[in-house]
Structures are given as C-alpha cells and as structure tokens.
Amino acid sequence: MAHGEDADLLAAQRSRFAALDPALPAAAPLPSSSHDTRVEALTAALPDGRRVTGGLVHASHPAGSAHRLWSAAEVWELLPLVGDTGGAGMDALLRVWAERMRAIGPPTTDSACLVSWPSRDAEATRALLDHGFAPLTTLAVRRAAPQPVPRVEPLVVRRARTADMDAMLQLTLAELRYSALVGAASLRENAVPLKRDALRKRLLDGDPVWVAERDGMTLGLADCAWTPVTEGSWAGSRLRPGRWGYINCASVLPGARGNGIGRRLMDVVHAEFARAGAFGTYLYYNPPNPLSSVFWPRQGYRPLWTLWEARPATALR
Structure with a gap:
C-alpha cells in the first residue's frame, strides 16, 4: 500500500478513535521493521474498493522467560490500520490474517493470535468474536x-x-x-x-x-x-x-x-x-x-x- 494511502487511513483512524473514546491517545502509525523485530504488512480489499492494512509481528518467548507468565510462548500480534471502515474493515483484514496463519502453520499448543483494540468499538468487537477471538485482558484506566x-x-x-x-x-x-x-x-x-x-x-x-x-x-x-x-x-x-x-x-x-x-x-x-x-x-x-x-x-x-x-x-x- 502506498504511503499516501497509509496516511489517509491513519488520519481516518485517529478521527474514529477520538469519536469512540476521548480518553484514547491518537492512533499510532504502523511500526517499521527493525534489526530485532520484523513487521509483515497485510492488506485487504473491501467490496466497495477501499483497502485496509495492518502490521503482523511475531514474538517468540524462550523457555524460562518472565513473558511466559502472562503470554503464550509464540504470539502473532496484528496492528490494524483500518481507518473509518469499522467492522467491515476489521473483518476483511482478519480474513487475510487467517489465510496467512494457515500458510505459516503455527503450533497447536502454547501459541496465540493477539489484537489490542479500543474497548468501545462495538463494530470491531463483532468481527473479532466472529473470527474466534476472546476478550481475555482489558487495559483499564482511572x-x-x-x-x-x-x-x-x-x-x-x-x-x-x-x-x-x-x-x-x-x-x-x-x-x-x-x-x-x-x-x-x-x-x-x-x-x-x-x-x-x-x-x-x-x-x-x-x-x-x-x-x-x-x-x-x-x-x-x-x-x-x-x-x-x-x-x-x-x-x-x-x-x-x-x-x-x-x-x-x-x-x-x-x-x-x-x-x-x-x-x-x-x-x-x-x-x-x-x-x-x-x-x-x-x-x-x-x-x-x-x-x-x-x-x-x-x-x-x-x-x-x-x-x-x-x-x-x-x-x-
């Protein structure tokens, strides 16, 4: 996806986040790959021609590490950039992700797919539930x-x-x-x-x-x-x-x-x-x-x- 399209999606996502919950920070741009973290780009098309994207990050926590107390050993995390497409955009991106995971062939035990998303986005909630996700953890504020x-x-x-x-x-x-x-x-x-x-x-x-x-x-x-x-x-x-x-x-x-x-x-x-x-x-x-x-x-x-x-x-x- 071209840089301009990413910028448009980010601007739309920031507007949507602000409307959903004034306590949210501004939506962050997708990170770039670094020497120790590879970010794989996923792109999906909606029926109306709009496109959404996301960054897929894989983390492998070695045996004995503290991370394994609160995380699966192998984790694939998706960072969605879906603009203002709501549940339709999230659904399309999750479909592409499911296809990618079938190609990867993740382990059947001690592994997880993870998405962190604003709690008040009910449209995205429906898409995540439909794709097999459970709300296991909440970040709550006071x-x-x-x-x-x-x-x-x-x-x-x-x-x-x-x-x-x-x-x-x-x-x-x-x-x-x-x-x-x-x-x-x-x-x-x-x-x-x-x-x-x-x-x-x-x-x-x-x-x-x-x-x-x-x-x-x-x-x-x-x-x-x-x-x-x-x-x-x-x-x-x-x-x-x-x-x-x-x-x-x-x-x-x-x-x-x-x-x-x-x-x-x-x-x-x-x-x-x-x-x-x-x-x-x-x-x-x-x-x-x-x-x-x-x-x-x-x-x-x-x-x-x-x-x-x-x-x-x-x-x-």
Missing part, C-alpha cells in the same frame, strides 16, 4: 483524584519492606494461580523464582509497593510502579501523555477476601498516586475473572483497550 482514605481498624496499610518478601511472594503467586484459571496468564514451573526476582527488583528500585496487614499478618499486596508516557513511545500508543501510576498486581489472600481489605488497600494507593502528581492510574484485568471484573469498576476503573486472543493460534478463523 483518573487520579484526591480523596479521603477511610480507616478500617485494625488494618494497617504501609509500604513494603524486604522483610515482607515471603508474604509478598505468597500473595503474588495466589493472584497468578487464579489468573491462570480465568485469563491469559500461565502458571509455569519457574514462576516462583521469576516472581521473587521481580518483587526484589521493585523494592531495590524504590517502586511504590504496599502491603496490608492485620494483627501482624500480611493479607494484601499492591505491587505498583510509575510509567512516564510520552508521544511516540509504546506506552504513548495506549495512554495519553503524562505520568501514570501502574498497578501490576493487587492480591488479597483467598481466606481474607470479602472483608474490605482490597478496597482499603486501593484507597491508599490511589491517594498516594494522586498526591505524587499522577495523571491517572492504569492496570490490566481479565474480563472472565468473576472477582476483578466486579472489583475494578467499583474502584473507578473503566475499559480503554481490550486485548483479544485466539488460543492456540490455530483457533483464528
């Missing part, structure tokens, strides 16, 4: 706002310390086990050292990590970080520019759930992020998760992007 933090006696919420490592690891593994049942996560055999190393790095880097405890027992964890979002960056293709707080993992021990611990923990997290000047906070949750799909909207989060997956990759149709 605007920062100062608010009072109610006390829940005798619960104490404080910043995590190195001495909390064992309890933190127990909580993050509890979240991983549950997410592996209801979302895109996978409980790999090396999950324990990977999670421990990630938590240790968070603490060494001084990232905002909180624990909730009662009578000396750690019952909840909020593993968080800061994300500076700038235009042109990967994060800038998902969020508006600004300093965002990121909630990587929020977990309450199974036997302690339903007692307001998670709500109190997040009240503190949101207040601290707002006090430190966050534009907003964001996180990923799994729509099929019967706990997080209820909890996070109650905390003020709403879907911005949906990560659609066909697992295994051969499920794309």
Whole structure:
C-alpha cells in the first residue's frame, strides 16, 4: 500500500478513535521493521474498493522467560490500520490474517493470535468474536483524584519492606494461580523464582509497593510502579501523555477476601498516586475473572483497550 494511502487511513483512524473514546491517545502509525523485530504488512480489499492494512509481528518467548507468565510462548500480534471502515474493515483484514496463519502453520499448543483494540468499538468487537477471538485482558484506566482514605481498624496499610518478601511472594503467586484459571496468564514451573526476582527488583528500585496487614499478618499486596508516557513511545500508543501510576498486581489472600481489605488497600494507593502528581492510574484485568471484573469498576476503573486472543493460534478463523 502506498504511503499516501497509509496516511489517509491513519488520519481516518485517529478521527474514529477520538469519536469512540476521548480518553484514547491518537492512533499510532504502523511500526517499521527493525534489526530485532520484523513487521509483515497485510492488506485487504473491501467490496466497495477501499483497502485496509495492518502490521503482523511475531514474538517468540524462550523457555524460562518472565513473558511466559502472562503470554503464550509464540504470539502473532496484528496492528490494524483500518481507518473509518469499522467492522467491515476489521473483518476483511482478519480474513487475510487467517489465510496467512494457515500458510505459516503455527503450533497447536502454547501459541496465540493477539489484537489490542479500543474497548468501545462495538463494530470491531463483532468481527473479532466472529473470527474466534476472546476478550481475555482489558487495559483499564482511572483518573487520579484526591480523596479521603477511610480507616478500617485494625488494618494497617504501609509500604513494603524486604522483610515482607515471603508474604509478598505468597500473595503474588495466589493472584497468578487464579489468573491462570480465568485469563491469559500461565502458571509455569519457574514462576516462583521469576516472581521473587521481580518483587526484589521493585523494592531495590524504590517502586511504590504496599502491603496490608492485620494483627501482624500480611493479607494484601499492591505491587505498583510509575510509567512516564510520552508521544511516540509504546506506552504513548495506549495512554495519553503524562505520568501514570501502574498497578501490576493487587492480591488479597483467598481466606481474607470479602472483608474490605482490597478496597482499603486501593484507597491508599490511589491517594498516594494522586498526591505524587499522577495523571491517572492504569492496570490490566481479565474480563472472565468473576472477582476483578466486579472489583475494578467499583474502584473507578473503566475499559480503554481490550486485548483479544485466539488460543492456540490455530483457533483464528
């Protein structure tokens, strides 16, 4: 497809995104291939003669890598550029992609096809469902706002310390086990050292990590970080520019759930992020998760992007 056609599609897609959801950043142009990432161009024609395009990127995560905790080992991701063609353009592009995947012959296990798309685009949702995709993950956002933090006696919420490592690891593994049942996560055999190393790095880097405890027992964890979002960056293709707080993992021990611990923990997290000047906070949750799909909207989060997956990759149709 000629550069001019790409530019027209990008302009139309930006207008469509702005109309769909004012919280979306401007639609990003398709990336170019680099020395470590090959972007394959796919093009499809609509019955009325219009053409749409997309970039296909393949990622292979080696055994033992942390990526395998939240991703299939082999992933083909499509970056659609369909302008204002809506569901018709998405359907046409997915048909071409399905043909391409049949030619590639992806593995039948531990593989996935992935599309990240604005959650409010119902027309694209219909096309993705029709082609075998499931909404396994949502990127949800919440605007920062100062608010009072109610006390829940005798619960104490404080910043995590190195001495909390064992309890933190127990909580993050509890979240991983549950997410592996209801979302895109996978409980790999090396999950324990990977999670421990990630938590240790968070603490060494001084990232905002909180624990909730009662009578000396750690019952909840909020593993968080800061994300500076700038235009042109990967994060800038998902969020508006600004300093965002990121909630990587929020977990309450199974036997302690339903007692307001998670709500109190997040009240503190949101207040601290707002006090430190966050534009907003964001996180990923799994729509099929019967706990997080209820909890996070109650905390003020709403879907911005949906990560659609066909697992295994051969499920794309």
